[in-house]
Amino acid sequence: MTPVPPPAVELSADQARRIALRAQGFLGAPDRRAGVPGVLRHLGAVQLDTISVLARSHELIPYARLGAVGRRTVEDAYWSGGRAFEYWSHAACILPVEEWPHFAFRRRAYRSRPHWGHDLPDGVYDTVIKQLRDEGPLTATELGGAKNGGEWWDWSASKVAVERALMYGEVVCTERRGWKRIYDLAERAIPDALLHDDLSDAECRRRLVALAGRALGVGTRADIADYHRLRGEEFDAVVADSGLVPVEVEGWAKPAWADPEALAGEVRGRHRTTLLSPFDSLIWERARTERIFGFTHRLEAYVPKQKRIHGYFAMPLLAGGKLQGRVDPAREGTTLVARQASLAGPKAVAPMAEALVEAAAWVGCTEIRVDRVDAPELREPLRAEIGHALRRAHR
Numbered sequence: 001m002t003p004v005p006p007p008a009v010e011l012s013a014d015q016a017r018r019i020a021l022r023a024q025g026f027l028g029a030p031d032r033r034a035g036v037p038g039v040l041r042h043l044g045a046v047q048l049d050t051i052s053v054l055a056r057s058h059e060l061i062p063y064a065r066l067g068a069v070g071r072r073t074v075e076d077a078y079w080s081g082g083r084a085f086e087y088w089s090h091a092a093c094i095l096p097v098e099e100w101p102h103f104a105f106r107r108r109a110y111r112s113r114p115h116w117g118h119d120l121p122d123g124v125y126d127t128v129i130k131q132l133r134d135e136g137p138l139t140a141t142e143l144g145g146a147k148n149g150g151e152w153w154d155w156s157a158s159k160v161a162v163e164r165a166l167m168y169g170e171v172v173c174t175e176r177r178g179w180k181r182i183y184d185l186a187e188r189a190i191p192d193a194l195l196h197d198d199l200s201d202a203e204c205r206r207r208l209v210a211l212a213g214r215a216l217g218v219g220t221r222a223d224i225a226d227y228h229r230l231r232g233e234e235f236d237a238v239v240a241d242s243g244l245v246p247v248e249v250e251g252w253a254k255p256a257w258a259d260p261e262a263l264a265g266e267v268r269g270r271h272r273t274t275l276l277s278p279f280d281s282l283i284w285e286r287a288r289t290e291r292i293f294g295f296t297h298r299l300e301a302y303v304p305k306q307k308r309i310h311g312y313f314a315m316p317l318l319a320g321g322k323l324q325g326r327v328d329p330a331r332e333g334t335t336l337v338a339r340q341a342s343l344a345g346p347k348a349v350a351p352m353a354e355a356l357v358e359a360a361a362w363v364g365c366t367e368i369r370v371d372r373v374d375a376p377e378l379r380e381p382l383r384a385e386i387g388h389a390l391r392r393a394h395r
Helices: 013-023 035-045 057-066 071-082 096-112 124-137 157-168 199-218 219-228 232-241 284-292 345-360 376-394
Strands: 009-011 084-088 090-095 171-177 182-186 218-220 245-249 256-258 315-319 322-332 335-344 367-370
Touching: 009 071, 009 219, 009 256, 013 199, 013 218, 013 284, 035 057, 035 071, 057 071, 057 322, 057 345, 071 084, 071 171, 084 171, 096 157, 096 199, 096 219, 124 182, 157 171, 157 182, 171 322, 199 218, 199 219, 199 232, 218 219, 219 232, 219 256, 219 284, 284 322, 315 345, 322 345, 335 345, 335 376, 345 367, 345 376, 367 376
Parallel strands: 009 245, 335 367
Antiparallel strands: 084 090, 171 182, 218 256, 245 256, 315 322, 322 335
């Protein structure tokens, strides 16, 4: 690890928390004119995931910041007009199309090493590229089928080929349709001015470190590197030239850096009250979430049911700039079901009710049912508060 220069700025833990909230779009008035495209540009990456409870996570991200803008609005913002592309960042993510050149280092890395151990018969790659050129955009099924008939990674040769072309940057996922990727040639999907791998690895990483610092507001080496899944040494090599400012944060044991714009004035504004997807970039990194909010967050979807504590898809409650509980939601027709709610205390009842009513509006639910509250004495107060909030919302 390279030496860190002495910090020029000292931040209290509260200042760091408020900076992080504003950077992620949860403090201050939302930019409704910029809408969902603005959210994507601001965050720099929106994670995709197969799990869909109320909605898929990439929908929940803008809902949490803007409210019930509607699924069609979200999908159009991501996939219409060539605004975005899908690639490997923090995980599989939707990324602003203008960042295509800055992932050249990753495309080069994929080209230089074997691809997941999948063998590919001679000629299949070229055949898939030709088919896309002649007939695209196409799904894997339209390219000859996605699987050989087995489970999980038993991909067909054409699926292996098109995924390899995606990693290499010759092919782009231009849309998700029924969760299936729609593939097209990069030369058609990416604007000419952006379609290049001219930037060096260092230039790419410097840009991604700067973007991550801006999206987080303030973070440690691990926080910022993790945003686009860079290695610590890659962060070390470019942070001095990234424009980020070394800072010292009260209670943080490790050095930190901040976006200079985040330090350019007192952080003010109204706090958002909302439920967060477990894949929201505000809480991606568990250690960071514990450090900033004193809140332990864990996705339990892959934990055996009998070992779950908070539920399959527990969504943390953000209110007053703090994480004050969580709820494991479900949907039955037009009823949003709070299968299990956990509250930090009685003061979290009203914010949880407000967040549940808004979440119901996200997905077109008109009723809310509470099945279980970890603190039984708060169950009836929560139900009553939800009733009040629903009546206010329906006026």
